[in-house]
Amino acid sequence: DGKEGICIAFYSYKDILKLEKFMQGKPVAEQEIGKQLLQETVAYAESNQCRRKLLLNYFGENYDKDNCGACDNCLHPKKQFDGQEEMCLVIELIQSVPEHFKMEHLANILSGTTNALIKSYNHDRLELFGAGSDHTVKFWCAVIHQGLILHLLDKEIESYGLISVTEKGLEFFNSPYPLMLTEEREFVEGEDDDDDTYGAAANRGGGGGDTMLLSMLKDLRKSVAKRLGLQQWVVFSDASLEDMSIMYPVTYDELKNCQGVGEGKAHKFGREFIELIGKYVQENEIDRPDDFIVKSTVNKSANKVFIIQNIDRKLSLDDIADARSLDMEELLDEIEAIVYSGTKLDIDYYIQENIDDDTVQDIYDYFKEDAESDSLQDAMEELGPDYDERDVRLVRIKFLCEVAN
CATH class of the missing domain: 1.10.10.10 (Winged helix-like DNA-binding domain superfamily/Winged helix DNA-binding domain)
Structure with a gap:
């Protein structure tokens, strides 16, 4: 015109x-x-x-x-x-x-x-x-x-x-x-530029995640954790809930695409969460993302496949590390990545041979009853210098596999 x-x-x-x-x-x-x-x-x-x-x-x-x-x-x-x-x-x-x-x-x-x-x-x-x-x-x-x-x-x-x-x-x-x-702009979220003719509009939602849904998911996690006698982070981590508030998963397969959620955790804790999300999506007429990521249970790198197969065969972790030219810390990094992707590993055979039973119980009880997160640093500070960091990592893996996954 x-x-x-x-x-x-x-x-x-x-x-x-x-x-x-x-x-x-x-x-x-x-x-x-x-x-x-x-x-x-x-x-x-x-x-x-x-x-x-x-x-x-x-x-x-x-x-x-x-x-x-x-x-x-x-x-x-x-x-x-x-x-x-x-x-x-x-x-x-x-x-x-x-x-x-x-x-x-x-x-x-x-x-x-x-x-x-x-x-x-x-x-x-x-x-x-x-x-x-x-x-x-x-x-x-x-x-x-x-x-x-x-x-x-x-x-x-x-x-x-x-x-x-x-x-x-x-x-x-x-x-x-x-x-x-x-000079670079000091960009402040939600602030309007005073000297703009039209101005940058303040954020009115639609940010990193649905804050209302995230609040509801956290309340549900709290009640589930209390009912099951678990720490809240064991049920789902904050990162997992944030992904749910972004992706709105309403099936188990969609839930598995969220960070830190594997097959076992999805079916163990997920039913009430996908029901809540489904109801929320329907009531609020939300358009869910249709480009869901297809995430495999675990990244099938040569190392990871080798580690899973040989732990199943109950081969010593030291031998597994030597076979792949890894030190024990690097091997534990790989095992933790596998476990956090949702795959269960049974390393009891190695723990029983290498860590005192009382030590195992103390560390296990800490993660079950006292820990506010799975942070290794927090665990070491709470448990004290008498506990070896490698032992704590091994027992944490055992705990996550038995309780969280």
Whole structure:
């Protein structure tokens, strides 16, 4: 009709978390592509840059104007700073590592944030690790993202978003010049931007999970646990209930797709929960997700199949570890992953041979009567230094298999 059009984006990071949940259990390649798309969505929603420039860049086009005069960020520009030094630091880091890495990994290195991936590559020993520790991971992600927009950096889509330096980026690094970057947005959930013409609407629900349903599920868990004389976490963990509040499972097969719920736990504790969810869905006319993840009972890696088969044959755990070139801690990690996926394992034969009966009983009683969660750290603090951590892990596995699964 020739009149002005207005586009308003409703954004909540909880929705991103919900979509990440739905990707669990899908093939790795599909998960990587999905995560990359979600990261692009977050970057667009939380960016302070010109939205027209961001959109055109995403589709491989350039927009040379500094201000489009139409989007919220151009109508109400945020504070800028000279990012010459920061961009040089990013480029120096990318050149100093022999392989390419994703944006968040590079940001973690610069901010000095340690995680398993950082340690596995020994990147916590890099000279540049923590070189930008006066800034947050989010700040460095914003710098890298603006480097992509300015074509100083490049993202390899075919390689799931690995970051490299362009020829223009190398020229900038060799002959730096003032580079005005926009400070990252301090995005607060549910807050309206006071200086926006139209404003970002506050979140009105539909976040990571259905809070009303989650509250009802927690009440039901409390009553079930009390009736059965169990700790609440034994029935279903908080993570399991949160998944239920997102996926609305109404059958045993759908319930098994929730985190930490296997065949045994679903049938042992699940009936009242799926009945409650089914009634809630019907009464509130809720559209349930139709893309349920098909999750196998256990990840059929060679190690896991080997471990399950040989525990069934009552082979010593030490021999199983040796056969797969694992130390005992690594083997226990594998066994715990199997058990937490819902598979029962009988390791009584090994426990009886290696741990004193009184010790077993003390640890078992702790998890049955006193523990507020399955936390190993909490267990060690409560039980004290007289108890070996490996023994506690073994008895915890026994308890989970006998009571929880």
